[in-house]
Amino acid sequence: MAGSVSITGIEGIPEVQAGDDLAHFIAEAARAQGVQLQDDDVLIVTQKAVSKSEGRYVILDDIEPSALAIELAANWEKDARHVEVVLRESKRIVRMDRGVIICETKHGFVCANAGVDASNVPGERLLLLPADPDASAARIREGLKSETGADVAVIVSDTFGRPWRTGYTEVAIGVAGMLPIIDYVGKIDTHGRELKATWICVADELASAAELVTGKINRVPAALIRGYPVPRGEGTAREMVRQAETDLFR
Numbered sequence: 001m002a003g004s005v006s007i008t009g010i011e012g013i014p015e016v017q018a019g020d021d022l023a024h025f026i027a028e029a030a031r032a033q034g035v036q037l038q039d040d041d042v043l044i045v046t047q048k049a050v051s052k053s054e055g056r057y058v059i060l061d062d063i064e065p066s067a068l069a070i071e072l073a074a075n076w077e078k079d080a081r082h083v084e085v086v087l088r089e090s091k092r093i094v095r096m097d098r099g100v101i102i103c104e105t106k107h108g109f110v111c112a113n114a115g116v117d118a119s120n121v122p123g124e125r126l127l128l129l130p131a132d133p134d135a136s137a138a139r140i141r142e143g144l145k146s147e148t149g150a151d152v153a154v155i156v157s158d159t160f161g162r163p164w165r166t167g168y169t170e171v172a173i174g175v176a177g178m179l180p181i182i183d184y185v186g187k188i189d190t191h192g193r194e195l196k197a198t199w200i201c202v203a204d205e206l207a208s209a210a211e212l213v214t215g216k217i218n219r220v221p222a223a224l225i226r227g228y229p230v231p232r233g234e235g236t237a238r239e240m241v242r243q244a245e246t247d248l249f250r
Contacts, residue, residue, distance in 0.1 A: 004052035011215035018055030023143025049221035133174025
C-alpha cells in the first residue's frame, strides 16, 4: 500500500504540433522543472497532446457530409461536417438525443461524439482520438526511457462523461508498462468474507487524479504520479472495455 502519493504537473511543454517528439518535450520540461523521472513513476499524458503530435486532424473544408449528417445537423443546429466526422469515427451509435451523439468508437470506447473534439484546436479543424492509444502510450514510454533511463508506466487520458453521474472525469484510453486493473477476486476482506467480483480500475483512477493538476485550460498536458505501487506488467486499455456478453445495458 502507498503511504503517500504525489501528483506533479509537468509545466513548460510547448504547444504540440504534428510530428513533434512528445517524449522529448516531456523529458525536457521535467528537467527544466527539476523533476527527475524514476522507475515506477506513472506519467499521464492527455489525449489532446498525443493526438496533436500524431497529426490526428481533420480539416472541415475537406469533409462532404452525408444525407444523415445533414439531417441531424439541421435538427440540432450543428455543423453537418462535424456530425459527419463523428459518424465516420463511430462503430456503433448508442444513443442520439438533444444534440448529443453517444457512440462506440472503433477502439470500443463508449463516449460522446466518438471523441471528436474542436476545443483547443486552431482553425477549422477537428481532432480525433489516437488510432491506437495503447501503441501511443508504448511509444512515449520507450521515448522517456531513452531520454531519462527511467522505466515509467504511461497512461494516455481522455475526458469522458458518465451515465447516472453529472460532470466529466478523466479515464485511461491508452496504457503501457502497467496492469490497468487490480483483481481482488478470491481475496479475503476484513470480516473474513471472500471477494467475488471486485476489480479496481487503477488506470482510470490514476488518470482522474492527474486531472487535478493538468486541468482543461492550464496548458499542462502531462502529470507525474509518484509513490503509488503501480502494478507492473504489459497491460492495455483494451482490457478495460466491458465486453458485450457482460454488459447489462447493451
